[in-house]
Amino acid sequence: MSMLYDEGQQAIATESRRVLDARTSKDRLLKLLEQVGELDQPFWDTAVEQGWTALAIPEEHGGLGLGLVELGLVAQAAGAATAGAPFLTSGYGAVSALLGSRNAELQARWLPRLASGEALACVALAEGNAALPPSPSVIFAGGTLMGTKPAVTGGIKADIAVVWASSGGKPALVLAELAPAERRALNSYDNSRLYADLTFAGTPATVLAEGDAALALARDVLARMAVVAAHEQVGGAEALLHIARDYAVTRKAFGQLIGAFQSIKHRIAEMYGLVEVARANCIHAAASEGTAEFLIAAADARISATEAYDTNSRDCVQIHGGIGVTWELGLHLHMRRARSLAVEQGSLLFWEDLLVNQLTGEAA
């Protein structure tokens, strides 16, 4: 796939940005920070209405038949708006797992409902700092799950979960309906991510992949979600770049615009550099979907996007001085999101190791 966006893709980028600009309310997002278990309903209604939930689902399953490039562009707009729901990424993760499973029955049951927004999905792979633990503590046996997946993104509201589990000493990727599972909502620094501990006590589940195939599929699902998240991070980092720039050309100190001081202007120029390097990696990763290079491209995108969003949120606040740390200005929405996105889908520690393993041909 080309690394140049075509007209349709550019239209998706422009339109998603326009719609979210018009419908995002900082006040609403600030309120959500202090509420456990709530998402930003206007954002999610917009996502469904605009067909973003259907973007990367094949047409025969009720989707639009587009892919990671288009979803990435929407995620970038969502990142700029610190969108108040995590399901674009986790839904795509579940879709990827279902498509990779070749289980026609499960696909037929869930893909159309995920496309229409009728069902919500989460992906429960991580345990602590292990994004893809070699021996998951959740056990799959006799068609049911036992154990707890901690702090699953979207876990409070999802209808189904893709779960990374152990099955007879080997890994398995399974799909479970969450109605019978126990959910414990977490109070977090970024509550619209809807984190919940999911406890399974004999919860029925269906195998998507087992053994080596499970590892390959889970890693592919994680890499795809990481690329969507990286786009979201780039959107956030770019928004912070613009906020910092706009402030530096309006705020005066010592008789001049603060943007005329090199300590400020160079910091903002560095923010630009981080955004553009990460953006280029995201474009390359999305265009590499399905190729042998994809995992390395995803790692490059994820590492540079995490660095860009973390750094830009630190520096944008710093450039603002005192006003930057107020609740009302809301830069902390980005600070919080930069960290929640940095941890979800595997942190820098995980992706650095994975990338070096890939470069040197070592087993993970």
Place this chain on the structure above:
Amino acid sequence: MSGLETYRAAACAFLDAMVPKYGREARTGNSVEQDLALGRAYMAAKYDAGFAGINWPVEVGGQGLTHLHKITFDAEEMQRGMPVQFFGISLGMPVPILMHYCEDKAFVKERVTKALRGEEIWCQMFSEPSGGSDLAALRTRVEPDGNGWKMNGQKIWTSWAQYCDYGVIVTRSDPTAEKHKGLTYFWIDMRAKGVEVRPIKLAGGDSHVNEVFFDDVRIEDSQRLGAVGGGFGVSLHTLMIERYIATDSGGFGPHLDEFVKLAGEVDLNGAPALRDGRVRSAIARNHAMRAGLDSITKRAFLMMQAGMQPGPEGSLQKLVAVRSRQRLSELAMDLKGNAGLAFDPHAFVKTDWGTSWLNAPTGRIAGGSDEVLLNTIAEKILGLPQDHRPDKGIPFNQIPA
């Protein structure tokens, strides 16, 4: 295969045939003079094979192809370590400026041909002791002298001037005008009476840059390029000619594979260094950074192919790549420990970590220092204000020293 890929294949076939005689291995151990002689022979071979002046008009001796053909060839040439360093500036800036501004077309054609064949080399004389980044602070002055000009003053950091036949130069013709407005641009004969070149030995031990002194040097008015007082504009034009050149995300230092190889070979705390978290982090961060720069380059290339103007993010390449190379070179030296203290001053920057480290500061200063590049990004791309400039709007001869 697209037209460009066919062209790349032809370029590779030519270059591969040249490698045994002119490539990196053949050059190992050469003195500068030997390398220059080899470089001249290579340039002549390149000319004869039809790979010289790739994107220049056929009328002046070029191939009449596109900028993309040139970048394609240059990227392949750079991989093979050919002895072209003496000719990069000559053909990159002064000669194109001569082609653009000089009205004596027969003279131009002769100079272009000889420059392409490596028989003549041109230098560019901009920086002075009083200003490198601040180009318009230059003091080298010209005064009317009969029907021509007389020049006095000094330039510095002039690459390869000791081997040059001609050069382009920007001078101050009117000290009573504001600093950017009193400048005039000329070409000069480097062998003219009153021109003296003194090489400067750099920290790495080599002397590819020079001081150039001018003592009552006579210049004909026909050597003027552009209008009297229009020298700053011609200088900017010079710097803008090759905005999209073949870049190197490794910052013109060793490839990251070399670092990975080293980390796999040496032990650290009883295990391969490649198992050390600090080393792994450095590899991963550098890979992500270089991959990003490579993707920026690939996209710029695709955009030019599609007839679009590439984005301004291409301006990040040197800034980001060279300073990263500097730090990675330090880490590579740390990995070697005292086994890396032995130093070969003639080793290549692209294959030796010590040489890469020692020469990295030059890369961060020449061709726009990191600070100037950050200012350019901030002002031209992001619309941030210019720095406070106390000399703005004041006649040059009234600026406080």
